[in-house]
Every structure is written in C-alpha cells, then in structure tokens.
Amino acid sequence: MKKILFVVGLFSLILASCSSDDTTDETPSPVTPPANITANLQPVGTSARDFLTAENFNSIAIDIVHVEGFRPTNESINNLVSFIEERTFKPDGIRVQFTSIPSNGDNEFSIQEIAEIESERRTLYNDGDELTLFIFFADADSENSEGNSVVVGAAYRNTSMVIYESTLLRVLSNSNSGLTRTTVESGVLNHEMSHLFGLVDLGTPLQSDHLDTENGNHCNVPSCLMEFQIDFGAGMAMMAGNVIPQLDPQCIADLQANGGR
Numbered sequence: 001m002k003k004i005l006f007v008v009g010l011f012s013l014i015l016a017s018c019s020s021d022d023t024t025d026e027t028p029s030p031v032t033p034p035a036n037i038t039a040n041l042q043p044v045g046t047s048a049r050d051f052l053t054a055e056n057f058n059s060i061a062i063d064i065v066h067v068e069g070f071r072p073t074n075e076s077i078n079n080l081v082s083f084i085e086e087r088t089f090k091p092d093g094i095r096v097q098f099t100s101i102p103s104n105g106d107n108e109f110s111i112q113e114i115a116e117i118e119s120e121r122r123t124l125y126n127d128g129d130e131l132t133l134f135i136f137f138a139d140a141d142s143e144n145s146e147g148n149s150v151v152v153g154a155a156y157r158n159t160s161m162v163i164y165e166s167t168l169l170r171v172l173s174n175s176n177s178g179l180t181r182t183t184v185e186s187g188v189l190n191h192e193m194s195h196l197f198g199l200v201d202l203g204t205p206l207q208s209d210h211l212d213t214e215n216g217n218h219c220n221v222p223s224c225l226m227e228f229q230i231d232f233g234a235g236m237a238m239m240a241g242n243v244i245p246q247l248d249p250q251c252i253a254d255l256q257a258n259g260g261r
C-alpha cells in the first residue's frame with residue numbers, strides 16, 4: 001500500500017555565502033540577494049505570526065523555483081494562494097513568481113542539498129513590509145524516501161519548503177485513486193504551508209489537545225490536513241471527489257489565537 005508521508009524538517013542550516021559567478025550576456029543575471037537575508041534562514045514556525053498577521057508584513061511574495069518539466073499546475077498555486085488568503089491578514093495581497101531551472105542530475109536530495117539550491121536560485125527575500133516564501137519543486141526523491149514510504153514535501157526553514165514533485169507524480173501515476181494532480185499537489189502545498197503557519201505546536205501555541213505526540217508537530221484529528229501520514233487508500237476516501245483535505249476546527253482555532261483569520 002502506498003503511503004505519503006508529510007515530513008517537516010526541523011533543521012538549522014548554515015547558509016554558504018552566495019556568490020554568482022556564472023552570469024553571461026545571454027541570460028539575465030540573478031538578482032543579488034539583499035545583504036541581510038538571515039530573517040529568511042530561521043527554523044520552521046518562527047515566522048508563523050508574520051504569515052498570519054499584518055503586524056510586520058502587509059503582503060506575501062511567493063518565489064517558486066521548479067526544475068524544467070516539474071512546474072506545478074496553475075490551479076494548485078491558485079489553491080495555495082486562496083488557502084493563504086483564507087487564514088491570514090495581508091491587505092496588500094499575494095504575488096507569485098515562477099523560475100524554471102535545469103536539472104542538476106541528482107538522483108536524490110538531502111535537505112542540505114535543497115538548501116544549497118535555494119541559496120543559488122532564490123531571488124526574493126523579505127523586503128520592507130513584504131514577506132517572502134520560497135518553494136522548490138524538485139525532480140528527484142528525498143533521501144528519506146524508502147520503498148512505499150515516500151516523502152512528498154517538507155518545510156525546512158521559516159519561509160522555505162520543498163515539494164518532491166517527481167515523487168508525487170510517480171506515486172500518483174502508480175495509484176488507481178482517480179485523484180487529480182492538482183488535488184494531491186494542493187494537499188501537500190497546503191500541509192507544508194500550515195507548518196510555516198506554526199502547526200501543530202510549532203510556533204503557534206496549542207489551544208486544545210490535538211497534537212499527534214507520536215509524530216510531532218502534526219494533528220491527531222482523523223482527516224485533518226495536518227495528519228502526519230496519509231495512506232493512499234485512506235487518502236482516496238479523504239479526497240473522494242477530489243476534495244483537498246481541510247484544516248479541522250482545532251487547527252484553525254490555533255491559527256486564529258495566534259492572529260490568523
């Protein structure tokens with residue numbers, strides 16, 4: 001039975017200095033990141049309140065970098081934007097930027113390797129009252145995927161997540177679930193986004209006892225978007241009719257208590 005694991009990476013990574021010496025006349029040179037990008041290099045959940053409220057940031061920019069051929073559907077990104085709008089206060093709105101990059105040929109990625117790609121390819125960092133989110137759509141598996149237990153996404157810093165898009169597509173094509181690509185992408189994106197919102201007990205304090213203590217920082221309510229593990233069979237039931245899993249009332253209450261909508 002296929003299983004999809006949603007995994008949050010709680011890593012403190014040291015970012016190597018970014019030098020760009022590969023510019024040519026033919027391609028636009030990468031935007032030079034602001035000198036101080038440390039605000040975007042913090043642990044998962046530490047920017048929960050900044051995502052949820054307009055106290056420090058009035059808008060969000062989403063910096064999507066995907067390997068050629070692994071761009072998510074436009075509908076999935078629209079669903080993510082709607083999900084963020086539903087749960088946060090951002091009076092100046094949300095904008096999205098897409099960048100396609102060539103494959104680096106790796107067969108699998110560690111989180112450290114994902115972070116290196118981020119340091120080379122991310123162009124948007126917090127700027128004034130705009131908060132930024134980086135999403136990488138990878139063309140290889142996580143090194144933590146084994147057999148039928150595959151990792152399809154991870155939040156690994158306060159404003160960074162990775163979707164193992166090739167893994168997701170493979171699992172989808174091997175299943176007879178009838179699920180659409182958009183449903184699965186949206187479920188994974190919204191799940192990882194919710195970790196950046198501080199769920200569960202990951203920067204957004206618990207308002208009730210719904211923490212999945214065996215699988216830390218997930219929700220123990222059946223069918224909640226923040227369930228640690230969605231068995232593909234159970235996922236079929238959960239997503240019957242291609243319905244994207246939703247946050248349960250206890251997860252929403254946590255977000256609202258931390259300033260969310």
Ligand SMILES: [Zn+2]
Pocket residue numbers: 006007008191195217218228
């Ligand atoms: Zn998770």
Ligand SMILES: [Zn+2]
Pocket residue numbers: 210219220221224225226227247248249250251
């Ligand atoms: Zn929940």
